[in-house]
Amino acid sequence: MRTYFDKQLQTLNDEMKAMGALCEDAIALAAKALSENSRELAAKVPPISSALDQKERDVEDICLKLLLRQQPVAGDLRQISAALKMITDMERIGDQAEDIAEIVVSMSGCRQEEVELLNSMARSAIRMVTDSVDAYVKQDLELAKQVIAQDDTVDDYFERVKKSLVDIMVKEPDMGSCALDLLMIGKYFERIGDHATNIAEWVIFSVTGEHRSAELSN
């Protein structure tokens, strides 16, 4: 029963998976460009970000069509409305990866040791994004909760990055411009963690019907 509708929901899931994969590609590339200080790799990020913009439109189309033609309720409605909210965060993740890549292209004079901490931060952020999308596709409540818990790790990294950059600026005023670039990059990774958290919160809504923000305000 409702075979056609179920097929369309599967298409939506496949598109979300594809969009999630693009997000991972974008930030993994941006992080690699940073760690290898490679302009060539950095130049590959903007096209992925554009592809994410296009995917956002595609998924919106699917969701609006399903809302209009299938008039979903209960779990179906939650899944579709969660997807509609999540793609905004996914698209922003692409933008931030692009912002990071842009800084990498213009950045100069940064030493590998300063970048190291950011590399670890990037790995945490990438994992959050991967897990949040997986959690949606598998409707996995536990994984979504883990993503939300992981955000603290990324935030801690950002605090450590800030501290180390302040140290550098005090000790080596010549490195000021590099420190500011790295601070911006750190902030973008921190924002990416927040977007992954938002995605995970919508997964929780999709599974349980409760949004975490409502839970927190109670």
Place this chain on the structure above:
Amino acid sequence: MCENNRGKNIIRSNKLNLYYGDNHALKDISFDIPENRITALIGPSGCGKSTFLKTLNRMNDLVPGVKIEGQVLYKGEDIYGKAVDVTSLRKQIGMVFQKANPFPMSIYDNIAYGPRTHGIRNRAHLDEIVERSLRDAAIWDEVKDRLNKSALGLSGGQQQRICIARALAVEPEVLLMDESTSALDPISTSKIEELAMELKSRYTVIMVTHNMQQALRVSDYTAFFLLGELVEFGDTQTIFSKPADKRTEAYITGRFG
């Protein structure tokens, strides 16, 4: 949250069981119906929702071989009690059916029929009742110049509103609607839905509907019936966004069976 806003209950079904011969059509139905709200009864064909609706004004009494156990309390009084006068019960709990069934007489006489039965003869008083009922049923402007014409000459949607006006003419407190829009076009349907929402400030409306979107649009509370059982009852938004029972979810998302 909604529990607090529910206000008073007007009808309580208490362990209601109904048998048509060997067929156990309603099984232990217990729930309270809130006053001045619209309650929708949903469920697949044969689930007992219409049977339940009919027990509320004793329309099942006429079915041969019917046996009813348990209680239906209307304002605290068992409507199956010995002292209950069924005619006066039906004056308080009126019904509108799936198919519009105006009497083969003038529009005026259709509406005046009930009040006359209850002894009102004064022409001015009847005029007043007819106008008020037709206005309440949102059809006055369409028929005020043809009150003496046959009600059978009206469209399906108009006939259904005449039937609603006829039910309102005896000033009931509860209006039972049994798939009252299922034979109507979307415009007539939305007129009757709007009407139900208007009426709930003064009446309690209980409607059986096969149209899930209709239950969502108009009802405050929804009861889901399956195989003679009440599976779930709750505020409509909760039932349709996160139903507690898997069977409710399967039915409303169209994955039943």
